[in-house]
Amino acid sequence: xxxxxxxxxxxxxxxxxxxxxxxxFRCRAYHNAASSLKSVTGNLATMVxxxxxxxxxxIGASMMTKIAQLATSGQCTEYEALKVELPxxxxxxxxxxxxxxxxxxxxxxxxxxxxxxxxxxxxxxxxIADIKGFGAKTQTKILEGLDFLDTxxxxxxxxTARKIVTPILKAVSEHPDVIRxxxxxxxxxxxxxxxxxxxxxxxxxxxQFLADMAARPEVVQIIAxxxxxxxxxxxxxxxxxxxxxxxxxxxxxxNYFTGSKLHNIAMRKRAIARGLKLSEYxxxxxxxxxxxxxxxxxxxxxxxxxxxxxxxxxDTGEFALSEAGAIPKLIETQDLxxxxxxxxxWSDGDHTLEQMAEAAMTKGWKxxxxxxxxxxxxxxxxxxxxxxxxxxxxxxxxxxxxxGKFRIYKGIECDILTDGSLxxxxxVLAGFDFVVASxxxxxxxxxxxxxxxxxxxVENRYVTMLGxxxxxxxxxxxxxxxxxxxxxSACARTGTMIExxxxxxxxxxxxxxxxxxxxxxxxxxxxxxxxxxxGLDDVEYGVGLARRAGLSADQVLNTFDDQKVSExxxxxxxxx
DNA sequence: GCCGTTTTCGGCCCGACTGTTTTCAGTCG
Numbered sequence: 001x002x003x004x005x006x007x008x009x010x011x012x013x014x015x016x017x018x019x020x021x022x023x024x025f026r027c028r029a030y031h032n033a034a035s036s037l038k039s040v041t042g043n044l045a046t047m048v049x050x051x052x053x054x055x056x057x058x059i060g061a062s063m064m065t066k067i068a069q070l071a072t073s074g075q076c077t078e079y080e081a082l083k084v085e086l087p088x089x090x091x092x093x094x095x096x097x098x099x100x101x102x103x104x105x106x107x108x109x110x111x112x113x114x115x116x117x118x119x120x121x122x123x124x125x126x127x128i129a130d131i132k133g134f135g136a137k138t139q140t141k142i143l144e145g146l147d148f149l150d151t152x153x154x155x156x157x158x159x160t161a162r163k164i165v166t167p168i169l170k171a172v173s174e175h176p177d178v179i180r181x182x183x184x185x186x187x188x189x190x191x192x193x194x195x196x197x198x199x200x201x202x203x204x205x206x207x208q209f210l211a212d213m214a215a216r217p218e219v220v221q222i223i224a225x226x227x228x229x230x231x232x233x234x235x236x237x238x239x240x241x242x243x244x245x246x247x248x249x250x251x252x253x254x255n256y257f258t259g260s261k262l263h264n265i266a267m268r269k270r271a272i273a274r275g276l277k278l279s280e281y282x283x284x285x286x287x288x289x290x291x292x293x294x295x296x297x298x299x300x301x302x303x304x305x306x307x308x309x310x311x312x313x314x315d316t317g318e319f320a321l322s323e324a325g326a327i328p329k330l331i332e333t334q335d336l337x338x339x340x341x342x343x344x345x346w347s348d349g350d351h352t353l354e355q356m357a358e359a360a361m362t363k364g365w366k367x368x369x370x371x372x373x374x375x376x377x378x379x380x381x382x383x384x385x386x387x388x389x390x391x392x393x394x395x396x397x398x399x400x401x402x403x404g405k406f407r408i409y410k411g412i413e414c415d416i417l418t419d420g421s422l423x424x425x426x427x428v429l430a431g432f433d434f435v436v437a438s439x440x441x442x443x444x445x446x447x448x449x450x451x452x453x454x455x456x457x458v459e460n461r462y463v464t465m466l467g468x469x470x471x472x473x474x475x476x477x478x479x480x481x482x483x484x485x486x487x488x489s490a491c492a493r494t495g496t497m498i499e500x501x502x503x504x505x506x507x508x509x510x511x512x513x514x515x516x517x518x519x520x521x522x523x524x525x526x527x528x529x530x531x532x533x534x535g536l537d538d539v540e541y542g543v544g545l546a547r548r549a550g551l552s553a554d555q556v557l558n559t560f561d562d563q564k565v566s567e568x569x570x571x572x573x574x575x576x
Numbered sequence: 577g578c579c580g581t582t583t584t585c586g587g588c589c590c591g592a593c594t595g596t597t598t599t600c601a602g603t604c605g
Contacts (some may be wrong), residue, residue: 226594227593267588
């Protein structure tokens with residue numbers, strides 16, 4: 001069982017304990033441990049064996065015992081006992097808006113409700129309104145919540161969230177009563193997937209502003225509407241929270257509503273340690289003296305910290321960096337000089353070589369790396385060796401026509417076959433400027449076989465970079481089982497780069513492994529995997545992920561000038 | 577259950593909104 005699966009079980013255990021009515025701090029300890037475990041990149045088995053797991057914050061002796069059991073056998077005595085006592089259908093009830101552990105416990109104790117189906121039946125039969133502490137409105141809310149769960153997914157991709165929030169943000173910023181406004185929450189932190197949309201404004205007329213927002217056409221349901229906070233459901237099913245504060249409060253509120261939750265807790269604890277109290281409204285000392293902060297940077301400064309960019313605010317080491325004055329200068333989209341891993345109509349792309357190159361030039365880029373599919377990817381129009389040579393000739397011609405002002409790099413997205421060999425012989429691979437090696441088949445191999453397959457592939461001297469290393473599709477498909485830690489080590493050893501596949505559907509590498517790879521000296525390439533000219537814009541999502549991983553421009557291949565990029569592309573084959 | 581730059585015991589972030597209550601508990605972020 002891997003770290004992520006174990007983290008999910010610890011989360012479930014924490015929730016079941018809440019429903020049982022345990023000490024809330026003990027319950028939270030399980031959630032904290034789960035959260036820590038999710039950012040672990042090292043080999044879990046090793047950490048269990050040598051006891052280093054307890055060095056991770058939030059994991060003590062007791063948690064380690066449970067994690068060790070789960071890691072080796074996939075089971076844990078206490079979890080099994082909990083599942084017997086409390087049906088796991090109760091966990092699904094936590095997803096119903098308005099229901100928490102306390103209410104779920106009451107529902108189970110009074111009506112023996114232990115599943116979503118039980119709940120719907122009881123609410124439909126009007127049994128819930130009579131329970132002490134509940135009522136008609138709560139019952140209606142539960143039914144609405146159940147309908148919502150039926151129709152909407154729980155999280156959305158970043159580009160979906162952006163599409164929904166952009167017109168609202170525009171309306172907010174143009175509202176006459178608004179002084180400052182900003183996107184907050186996980187979208188501002190550029191998290192891989194988004195739960196809801198958060199918008200903050202400063203204004204002197206909060207009630208009027210919130211009333212205007214509540215009346216907007218895309219609002220289909222008001223979830224909560226107070227003097228400073230409005231929570232609505234939009235017609236696409238997404239929840240949007242809008243908060244209004246005074247302009248003096250704005251930086252504090254911006255910091256607070258950007259999160260993450262763990263980052264906020266660390267911030268408040270830091271304030272307490274300095275005899276201060278931090279909230280979304282200000283920073284005060286015990287005697288009530290307020291510290292004036294004009295922007296977020298002032299808040300960090302007041303707590304003895306350098307500014308921490310939103311993408312790093314996950315409490316995964318950013319405080320130590322900030323204290324040490326070592327927050328890196330994070331990569332920005334303007335740093336990109338071009339990009340690799342793009343498809344054309346030679347395989348399954350929509351646009352021609354010329355159109356793709358022109359789109360890249362329009363973005364101010366100096367080069368574009370084309371990598372259509374290799375022959376094994378027949379479903380995607382993979383290129384035969386003859387076609388490859390034909391494309392090379394075409395690219396040579398185009399490059400000549402650009403007169404040195406722009407360059408197309410000849411590449412291929414070469415399938416890694418089941419045995420770890422590549423889809424073309426080395427003599428053909430040698431003719432490309434770069435080779436992206438990816439898995440598109442054989443997802444069913446077991447953990448060890450998949451790991452050796454990938455390691456064998458990156459050991460090929462012509463493989464420049466590894467493409468979408470886990471094959472995951474966000475919210476749709478988990479990655480294949482693989483020891484990424486070992487694969488990253490193999491890349492570091494062989495001088496193979498790894499791509500951040502910047503497609504918002506993939507974002508593969510994930511953040512913790514991207515950080516790990518960079519720390520081990522692996523060069524990262526931010527690749528849009530574009531299948532059309534507009535797909536080139538997806539580099540933006542890759543930049544977001546790179547920033548979350550703490551990468552600066554010099555750790556990313558496609559920020560260098562054309563000459564340096566060529567050198568880097570050749571460095572692996574030149575050294576072997 | 578975890579943790580220690582005042583603590584190995586006694587804390588553990590904190591405020592808005594809602595619905596059900598007669599002053600507050602639960603949920604949410």
